[in-house]
Amino acid sequence: MLRQMEGSQAVAEAVALCRPEVICAYPISPQTHIVEGLSRLVKSGALAPCEYVNVESEFAAMSVAIGASAAGARAYTATSSQGLLYMTEAVYNAGGLGLPIVMTVANRALGAPINIWNDHSDAMSQRDAGWLQLYAEDNQEAVDLHIQAFRIAEELSLPVMVCMDGFVLTHAYERVDLPEQRQVDDFLPPFAPRQVLDPNDPVSIGAMVGPEAFTEVRYLAHRRHLRALEVIPRVAGEFADAFGRESGGLVRPYRLDDADTAIVAMGSVLGTLKDVVDERRGHGERVGVLGITAFRPFPFAEVRRALRGVRRVVVLERTLSVGVGGVVTDHVRAALDGAMRETSAANGAAPYLWTVIAGLGGRPITTASLHEMIDRAVTERLEPLTFLDLRRDLVEREAHRERAAERV
């Protein structure tokens, strides 16, 4: 059913359609509206049987989800930013135990300085936690990814993080098509856990593993993540068949077929990028966009395939690895490794690969700035690492003050 609604409310209703059995809630902006929406639904009795647990911290939220999932319940929670960091130990634990918990991360910057607005630093900090990470481009995709996430998680027995840009998506009112309960029930069977805490068949879960088997445990987790590279697109395909809409998958190429310049990005900025690319295509410029939906596991082969023949690649990143630069760039570079060699062999030139850090802590990414960035890219004048719209006056003033305070 088509509805005009807030992103958080749409996600709350999408999660509700998945019949969660235990929901753990702790408030943090900009995620809070999601668990508020679910609170109303559970309290009304509409979701029965479902336990809504108001916990005392995000660490407890993930811990309650771990216990619930291990006992065979479909478990869900949502968080952002500092909350994700505060639960980190439990996030890794859920990953290691292979518990198919689904969590929404309403992406928000990490302090200090404290900042409640959007970037991808929070989810990026958990990229090695053993969770799958899917990034939504808009609120419709956020809805769809949650429904797919439970399927993927439970099929692989792995936890899934659905990442959606804080405020930009969570607080945006958009038209959303919410599926019918019957459709979701047909798509998402009841949770059948791989192993469960059962007094009639007692198992010990979470034993200590020493050097003699730890590598093997990690290897098996890796293998399961690689399997996700097959499961994620298959589930997206089944979703498209059932709901009549393309959502999810590993990567989302846009007007890339004959492109010589490509912008790679994740999340809500893809919409703006597509507008910019459409405009430039109108002028005959061969630019395209590669949206990455699955950041964990990283779809190296699909990225390489999508960027084949592209001469200039700009990775637009909503996070900064301080002292290094881009995070997604490293992945794209690794993906391009083969393509670079192929291109070099063909015409003697490897593609350019630039990092542009943009939208940190909620700074708007404007079409004007993106045009300027692409202007520089197509003329091959971009710096290897660019901070979009950096306020040089502010930086210089502060650098001057620091120099003045320096003791020689």
Next chain:
Amino acid sequence: MPAQEIKFYQTGSLVVGNRLLDPERRTVQADMRRPNTLTSGHRACQGCGEALGARWVVDAAHRATGGRLVVVNATGCLEVFSTPYPETSWRVAWLHSLFGNAPAVASGVAAALKVKGRTDVRVVGQGGDGGTVDIGFACLSGMFERNDDVLFVCYDNQAYMNTGVQRSGATPPAARTATTQAVGPEPGNPFGQGKNTPLIAMAHEIPYVATATVADLRDLEYKVHRAMELRGARYLHVLVPCPLGWVTPSSDTIRVARLAKESGLFPVFEAEHGEITSVSKIRRKVPVEEYLRAQGRFAHLFGDPPRADVIAALQEVADRNIRRFGLLDEEG
């Protein structure tokens, strides 16, 4: 109050032989069909108070629930010595997640069981004093205030023993640990620190709070049974001497646990909804010195010259407990 008034004294011991009782009144441990939930072959030290306490507690919970039981364990000695992959000593459904989250994980299990309509299956969470009174404290308090249907058991050996005897919030004053060394003018753990977790648990006004020691195992078993008769958040704090950390012979575990209670340093009581309902009286009061002298972690108090001032301060702690909890029978 103990289920059975003990009438038979044995020389040097307050324990009565099970064989003197009717079969139906005997302990779980005296039963041929005892479940051995924590079965033999685990790697606890000789004389480990925690292993003893955990076996009694979980076996008793097993009997009280007819085996419909899930156990959630915090990281610590108990977890490490019982489940080195690919072995496990647990004959119950058992989950270990992290050091500081066992009460919350237990809450999650209870929530799942409720959703599944399996409220006949009960949840016991357990951990050491570090996992309970320090790093797990926020989760413990959260589980209490929500009144989640979980019995949480703290096996208190008064320090971080698994990592090599470091001070915790349950370490008593003057005790030597690896991080409160017996040097300087005020050796050992400082006075005026630490927390009384059973009293804090009571402040949550949860249905049941009790303390026990491994010196009175029938009392411990009774308290587990009592706890399992109730629903909601319940807390059991069990004193479990650690030969390694307390520097006592393995054969002295029960003796020092008894001295802790008989000196008044460890009050044994029960409380329901925030009010004390019963107190285990001291049978033969002993000066704290007798308890302290038995343990190497207090050896610095008995050097040359001895620290009579510190011993007196610890006696004051015990005397205050005796007054506060009414640990001595007026008739004597």
